Amino acid sequence: MPLVTSKEIFNKAYDGKYAIGAFNVNNMEIIQGIVDAAKEEKSPLILQVSAGARKYAKPAYLKKLVEAAIMDTDLPIVLHLDHGEDFEICKQCIDDGFTSVMIDASHHPFEENIEITKRVVEYAHARGVVVEAELGRLAGIEDAVNVSEKDATFTDPNQAVEFVKRTGVDSLAIAIGTSHGAYKFKGEPNLDYERLEKITQLLDGFPLVLHGASTVLPEFVELCNTYGGNIPGAKGVPEEMLRRAASFGVCKINIDTDLRLAMTAAIRKSLTEDPKNFDPRKYLGAGREAIKSMVRHKIANVLGSSNTI
Numbered sequence: 462m463p464l465v466t467s468k469e470i471f472n473k474a475y476d477g478k479y480a481i482g483a484f485n486v487n488n489m490e491i492i493q494g495i496v497d498a499a500k501e502e503k504s505p506l507i508l509q510v511s512a513g514a515r516k517y518a519k520p521a522y523l524k525k526l527v528e529a530a531i532m533d534t535d536l537p538i539v540l541h542l543d544h545g546e547d548f549e550i551c552k553q554c555i556d557d558g559f560t561s562v563m564i565d566a567s568h569h570p571f572e573e574n575i576e577i578t579k580r581v582v583e584y585a586h587a588r589g590v591v592v593e594a595e596l597g598r599l600a601g602i603e604d605a606v607n608v609s610e611k612d613a614t615f616t617d618p619n620q621a622v623e624f625v626k627r628t629g630v631d632s633l634a635i636a637i638g639t640s641h642g643a644y645k646f647k648g649e650p651n652l653d654y655e656r657l658e659k660i661t662q663l664l665d666g667f668p669l670v671l672h673g674a675s676t677v678l679p680e681f682v683e684l685c686n687t688y689g690g691n692i693p694g695a696k697g698v699p700e701e702m703l704r705r706a707a708s709f710g711v712c713k714i715n716i717d718t719d720l721r722l723a724m725t726a727a728i729r730k731s732l733t734e735d736p737k738n739f740d741p742r743k744y745l746g747a748g749r750e751a752i753k754s755m756v757r758h759k760i761a762n763v764l765g766s767s768n769t770i
């Protein structure tokens with residue numbers, strides 16, 4: 462099946478009160494692990510590429526790997542640009558065959574965010590591509606930008622309504638307390654569900670996106686630390702909190718850190734347990750397997766998108 466936009470799968474997810482996983486891809490093993498998991502779960506899928514991923518793997522390699530992955534499947538798969546920082550990168554990805562782009566102008570003042578987003582929406586819609594934008598600012602690291610907790614701001618519900626109306630955007634990333642990376646909460650995990658409920662009510666039927674939604678699964682943190690890693694105190698969004706978010710307007714849940722941790726844990730374990738091995742296929746294969754089973758778990762037990770195609 463050719464790549465699809467997220468329009469229909471979001472509509473179905475909204476009505477069904479489940480979410481679609483948007484997983485960050487950086488190389489072949491990550492793409493294969495995620496796609497194999499979605500195939501087994503019969504779930505729609507969003508594969509997302511950051512500017513950092515494009516820099517690491519080169520745009521053409523990632524595009525061809527995704528094309529190879531969808532060759533033998535009829536799953537609806539979206540190819541999405543994650544955190545596009547300006548019109549130019551969005552245009553490049555649209556011209557390159559992406560079916561969805563994110564313009565993240567959330568670090569600009571409100572009016573500028575609207576102007577930049579509108580320009581991307583016009584270009585994208587004229588070519589059948591959908592657009593995600595962001596309002597409010599998450600704490601944490603994304604590409605070269607590191608937003609400190611004091612600079613993070615939650616999404617204002619009334620501004621969200623105005624933003625959606627004036628930009629014509631197809632989905633909106635909101636800030637309600639999640640953050641990028643493996644250190645999301647100093648104390649107890651806490652999300653602003655009241656704010657989420659208000660935004661959902663005001664934007665009835667409109668798909669919302671939750672960034673920074675990795676759970677930082679303790680089993681992988683422990684494995685990393687057991688096999689020579691040093692990532693103490695890592696903490697993410699508990700899975701039941703993500704399920705609750707999906708029962709409101711959240712249709713897309715972004716996961717990158719959990720992929721990184723699963724892969725790193727498996728590779729560390731493989732290398733430590735078999736010190737004589739120097740065949741990368743063995744440890745990268747273990748990494749791919751760990752990604753596949755983690756993603757299956759997310760789809761089946763957290764996102765709720767199994768058997769929805």
Ligand SMILES: O=C(CO)COP(=O)(O)O
Pocket residue numbers: 485543544640641642643671672673674675676715716717718719
């Ligand atoms: O939001 C993300 C990608 O845009 C990923 O968030 P995590 O760091 O929680 O995986």
Ligand SMILES: O=C[C@H](O)COP(=O)(O)O
Pocket residue numbers: 485511512513514543544602603604641717718
């Ligand atoms: O939101 C950020 C994603 O996790 C992508 O991270 P990256 O920019 O390091 O590829």
Ligand SMILES: [Zn+2]
Pocket residue numbers: 544565567595598599603
């Ligand atoms: Zn952002």
Ligand SMILES: [Zn+2]
Pocket residue numbers: 544603641672673715
């Ligand atoms: Zn993000």
